[in-house]
Amino acid sequence: MRGMRQRTPLAFVLAVVVLLSAVVPAQRRPQPTVQKRPRLVLLIAVDQFRYDYLERFGDLFGPNGFRRLLSGGASWAQSNYDHMPTYTAPGHGTMMTGAYPAESGIIGNEWLDRASGKRVTSVSDESVKLLGGLPNDPASSPWRLMASTVGDELRLATNDRAKVIGISVKDRSAILPAGRHANAAYWFSWTSGTMVSSTYYFPQLPAWVTSFNAAKPADKYFGTKWERLLPESEYTKRAGPDNPSWENVPSTWNDTNSFPHTITGGAKSPDRNFYTALDYSPFTNEILVSFAEQAIVNEQLGQDDDTDVLTLSFSANDYVGHRFGPYSQEVMDVTLRTDRNIATLLDFIDARVGLANTLIALTADHGVSPIPEHAAALGLGGGRVPFGAVMGKIQAAISARYNPQGKTPDPSADYLLRFSEAGTSREWFINNNIYFNYDALRRDGVNIEEFSQVVVAAALSVPGIARCFSRLQLLRGATSITDPIERRALHGFYPARSGDVVMVAEPYKYIAETITATHGSPYSYDTHVPTIIMGAGVTPGRYLEPASPTDIAPTLSALLRITAPSNSTGRVLIEALRR
Numbered sequence: 001m002r003g004m005r006q007r008t009p010l011a012f013v014l015a016v017v018v019l020l021s022a023v024v025p026a027q028r029r030p031q032p033t034v035q036k037r038p039r040l041v042l043l044i045a046v047d048q049f050r051y052d053y054l055e056r057f058g059d060l061f062g063p064n065g066f067r068r069l070l071s072g073g074a075s076w077a078q079s080n081y082d083h084m085p086t087y088t089a090p091g092h093g094t095m096m097t098g099a100y101p102a103e104s105g106i107i108g109n110e111w112l113d114r115a116s117g118k119r120v121t122s123v124s125d126e127s128v129k130l131l132g133g134l135p136n137d138p139a140s141s142p143w144r145l146m147a148s149t150v151g152d153e154l155r156l157a158t159n160d161r162a163k164v165i166g167i168s169v170k171d172r173s174a175i176l177p178a179g180r181h182a183n184a185a186y187w188f189s190w191t192s193g194t195m196v197s198s199t200y201y202f203p204q205l206p207a208w209v210t211s212f213n214a215a216k217p218a219d220k221y222f223g224t225k226w227e228r229l230l231p232e233s234e235y236t237k238r239a240g241p242d243n244p245s246w247e248n249v250p251s252t253w254n255d256t257n258s259f260p261h262t263i264t265g266g267a268k269s270p271d272r273n274f275y276t277a278l279d280y281s282p283f284t285n286e287i288l289v290s291f292a293e294q295a296i297v298n299e300q301l302g303q304d305d306d307t308d309v310l311t312l313s314f315s316a317n318d319y320v321g322h323r324f325g326p327y328s329q330e331v332m333d334v335t336l337r338t339d340r341n342i343a344t345l346l347d348f349i350d351a352r353v354g355l356a357n358t359l360i361a362l363t364a365d366h367g368v369s370p371i372p373e374h375a376a377a378l379g380l381g382g383g384r385v386p387f388g389a390v391m392g393k394i395q396a397a398i399s400a401r402y403n404p405q406g407k408t409p410d411p412s413a414d415y416l417l418r419f420s421e422a423g424t425s426r427e428w429f430i431n432n433n434i435y436f437n438y439d440a441l442r443r444d445g446v447n448i449e450e451f452s453q454v455v456v457a458a459a460l461s462v463p464g465i466a467r468c469f470s471r472l473q474l475l476r477g478a479t480s481i482t483d484p485i486e487r488r489a490l491h492g493f494y495p496a497r498s499g500d501v502v503m504v505a506e507p508y509k510y511i512a513e514t515i516t517a518t519h520g521s522p523y524s525y526d527t528h529v530p531t532i533i534m535g536a537g538v539t540p541g542r543y544l545e546p547a548s549p550t551d552i553a554p555t556l557s558a559l560l561r562i563t564a565p566s567n568s569t570g571r572v573l574i575e576a577l578r579r
């Protein structure tokens, strides 16, 4: 934000300099102790972006995107999330708080709210209204985030003169890195094709956002043919054939497994089917860059010494990755396009703010596993553990223990919590968590510790289930810090929101997931992501010290000389900081 600056007459300054020179010898003059902060902090998050994408496709990057950050900044080659589940909201809740989900409270994209008995998302908020979208669409806010962010702390440090804005396609990815005291968060509505926000931030959208939406920024992509950027041979070399058997796009998606992909969603003109199809293309990343440029100009980000924060999370990479898997030509292509998107954004910021005045962090919210059928074909043990196989074993074990005479109705039938989803009742099973029905267990005088043991033992008897932790075990901290799986389960457990049993599949296996490719596990393909920081005070280089995206917020805070966010537990990455 621009402020009134006091001007000191030049003649007076010169007089003081001459006077000081006469008194203090040049070499003994004291160094200034107050250093200027950067004018802008830019967080770039790429949704579902594995560290190895930087290596597998790195020789094809241009000079001004990832390569500029890798050569001009510090990059940690061993950066892993130390929590599970490795999902979008927990990752985005970590980047700018430096906190594990166990402290941010953002334990999943969704969870069961025990108080209301309803499924909630990490950012759903019935008390606010959507701005810029369809009138009855649900709205979102950061009210479930339990930790402050770098942006919140900068606002506190500058008496609110710092401006903090979050942008993404997904609401959670725009809202969580910006924080609870942010000026604004904007995300893309797949029902209206516009950039939206909520009344949490302001009563109405700023005029520049309304103008941006009036130009229908999404509609110009209707019917676009998504082709490869480079010759097919480059893709075959790095990602294999375009249409392997494990890529399996259902016909209802109005898409194919191979290039070119025509972006219409089966619609005759832009509608919600088209906007959804657009989400599964690389092109929303371009919309986000245009929108971020508009935010920089219209909100005057980085124009004075009160450091502003812009967080930008690219979501297209995640949608494309879920549909085609990490070893697809499509993921390779969206990665190469993201390199160009980042170059466009950095060139713009360089011209407007100056990269020398900008502190940049780049990371991802999680990686992704190979498609299970692909991993199976390679002999890596890939596979799917059906929902019925897990719940069937658990229900049978509960009945055998608590209804040994086989009474009907079975009094133990409601011991696991159920919820209504899409009109059907099913046992709560989310984030590989199961929730107990405490009322029913109390009614029948069931010992919860013993009940936990029955459920855990049953879960562990299901082929494909590697580990299973109970709430009691995690609450007692009865876990090993040297076992990364246990530690990651503990770091992802927030008592008021998590379930009573937490399951982990074997590597390359998905529990109850029908989606082509996904993430969420504690394994390296899901945890190993880039952590890159570039800016004044950072010594460029490739660092091999263990690091994590939880280290970004405390490191930025150290560089900014502000209080670290409230629950920041990450490490300051001192190996790259100038003393």
Ligand SMILES: [Zn+2]
Pocket (backbone or CB within 6 Å): 047, 048, 087, 088, 089, 318, 365, 366
């Ligand atoms: Zn994600």
